Amino acid sequence: MNVEVRLFARARDLAGADRVRVELPLAARVIDLRAALAEQFPGLRPLVPNLLVAVGTEYADDATAVGPDVEIACFPPVSGG
Amino acid sequence: MNVEVRLFARARDLAGADRVRVELPLAARVIDLRAALAEQFPGLRPLVPNLLVAVGTEYADDATAVGPDVEIACFPPVSGG
């Protein structure tokens, strides 16, 4: 399946786009998304180990399911305040 | 000797005056002032054990000397803020 992923801050800069489409296996989880991002967007590789993933505007862990019907976002550790 | 003592808050209310004159022995210390206040101003007695004494706008202890040349004030524990 193919999902859209929003990128922010340094993740966006490294990918060169604020939204990317990622090809994933069926029944994919966040751990699969990480692998796919690193493979399909080599510029993101230095960040992937620390990348945070939000699914439906909630923080997700590697076991969280991802799919085309819910918003997915990837970004570095936050630094607001 | 005779010294003037400023009183504040409940101490002033109990004594009925914001300044009182107190008769003290020569070379008196704060401990003597306490005894003299309790004796000469019976209304102050309930407060005397907790009364704070300032000499020259600094907190004084029972051993601090008092005399007519420096400002003396007596007041209850503070409650600002």
Added chain:
Amino acid sequence: MDRLTRERIDYTALVESVRSDQAGAVVLFLGTVREMTGERRTLALDYEAYPEMAAAKLAELEAEARRRWPMTNVAMMHRLGRLDLGEISVAVAVSSPHRQDAFDAGRFLIDTLKVTVPIWKRENWSDGTTEWVHPVGESDPPGAAWT
């Protein structure tokens, strides 16, 4: 009041929004753009958010503070975009019957905001370089920071 803004933060309005006759204490925290970080000089900061999630996380944080300290009023605001030296990036206002709770809730809110709300700052250094500020060694999702 929107919790994310591109305008200057009116912290007086934020304080007034939490004041109450039931409160004996108000604590306001402001984050401001500091010039020096060690030996390096900042010219300006750029703040960016994942706006939908940041707004939701700020609202959750306020609700969590009211759950932990039931008598408190809380309000938070974060600014986005380009900020010059000394400008206010974030404001947290808390009122409470007693000051211990107001201080504790204020610290909880700013400490937790900094690790859970998806907002990022980019340094504009005086040498002309820019750099995203990203805490390192933080690969666990921060969602559980207060659970």
Added chain:
Amino acid sequence: MDRLTRERIDYTALVESVRSDQAGAVVLFLGTVREMTGERRTLALDYEAYPEMAAAKLAELEAEARRRWPMTNVAMMHRLGRLDLGEISVAVAVSSPHRQDAFDAGRFLIDTLKVTVPIWKRENWSDGTTEWVHPVGESDPPGAAWT
């Protein structure tokens, strides 16, 4: 700025007086007149000071905070006279490069003010009685509270 006033405290001016490009954090504390103390209802508070000593102690407190946290700016103000519900009796503003110091200095200042600065409040209860508020069991001079 006088540290004792009979006018409303302009806390915005106090905050602005401590802000600096060298600060990354500002903490403001306000004490306000709370209506309920347990089951009792306050109508108003009267604040009285030993003015010369209170002004000196507030200045000493600010100096002590700057000694303990060298990079901080601090400013304090206490109101005197009759205060209605919700009004501000005391304001403490601190700025510092980092927020830990700003919170710590703010707490130190208000905690120490409450036990060392010669100011007293009198309750005007809703039943028509009045009562000086005096902490009990405090017979040691508070002068050494920070030594």
